[in-house]
Amino acid sequence: MGRLSIGELARKTGVHIETIRYFEKIGMLGAPARTAGGHRVFDDGHLRTLKFIKRARELGFAPKEVRTLLDLGGPAEACCDEVREIAIHHLEEVRRKIDDLTRLERHLTATVEQCSGGHVPDCAVIDMLETARP
Amino acid sequence: MGRLSIGELARKTGVHIETIRYFEKIGMLGAPARTAGGHRVFDDGHLRTLKFIKRARELGFAPKEVRTLLDLGGPAEACCDEVREIAIHHLEEVRRKIDDLTRLERHLTATVEQCSGGHVPDCAVIDMLETARP
DNA sequence: CCTTGAACCTATATCTACTACAGGACGTAC
C-alpha cells in the first residue's frame, strides 16, 4: 500500500500540486491522512481517483459529470444505468461539437484558400468575420 | 450615421450590456462618446466591431486572436499575411480538436454498446475511464 | 545531534471571460 506525498502524487499523475489541494478543497478528492507535522499522506485509492479525474477531464467530461461519475463509480452499486446515461449524453455533445467544428473547418479552409497573402485591402478572412451569420 | 445607446447596441448584436462595458474596459471595443449626463453613445463603427468580435468568438477564435485580428483588420493595411497566419493556426487547432473528438466518439460508442445497462458491478464506462491512456 | 535545503503547509491573490448585483443618476413621454 503506497504512501505518497503530494509531490509524488503530482509526479505520478501529472496533476499540479496546487490543483490536488484544490480538488481536495472542493471535495472532488477525499481528504488524505496527515503526518504529525501536517503533511498530506495519500494512498493508492487517491492515486486511482486522481488518475480517473484527470482522464475523464481529458476526455471532455465536465467537472460536474466527473463528480457524478465518481459518486456512482465509487461504491460501484448503482452502476451502469446512470453511468451509461451520462456517457450517452456526453456522446451526443461530442457528436454535435464534431459537426460544428467540421463546418467551421470547411469554412476556414475555403476562406484561407481565397486569401492571396498579399497586402491588399480586401481580405477574405476579415470578410468572413464581418459577414453576419444567416 | 447611427447613434446608439448601449441598450440598442446590445439588442442589435445580441451581446449583453455588461459585456459591452467589459469589452470597453479591457480595450477590446473603443470608448464611445458620451451624452452630457454621461450615457454612452455608440456609432456604426462600434456596431461593426462588436458584431465582428461576436462572430469571431462564435467561430472559436480566442480573445487574444480576436484582438490581434482587430488590430490588423482595423486600419486594413498590413492585412492578409498576418490575418492568414492566425486563421491557418486556428484551422490547425480545429482539425486537431476534430481528430481528438472523433477518437473519443468511437471509443464512447463502443463502450456504451458494451454496457448492458444493468446493475452489474463491472461497468465498461468506468473501466474505460480507469484505464490509463497508453 | 544538528544543520541545511527541498518539499510542504495555509491563506490569500490572481487569472480569464464574463455575469450579477446595489444604489443612484439620467432621459423622455405624458
Place this chain on the structure above:
DNA sequence: GTACGTCCTGTAGTAGATATAGGTTCAAGG
C-alpha cells in the same frame, strides 16, 4: 413635473484552476 425605464459606477461573484507570500516540516549528510 413626475414617473418609469434605461443607464451609470463600483463592487462582488462565478468556475477552475494557478501563483504567490511567509512560515513549517522532513530527510539526508556531517
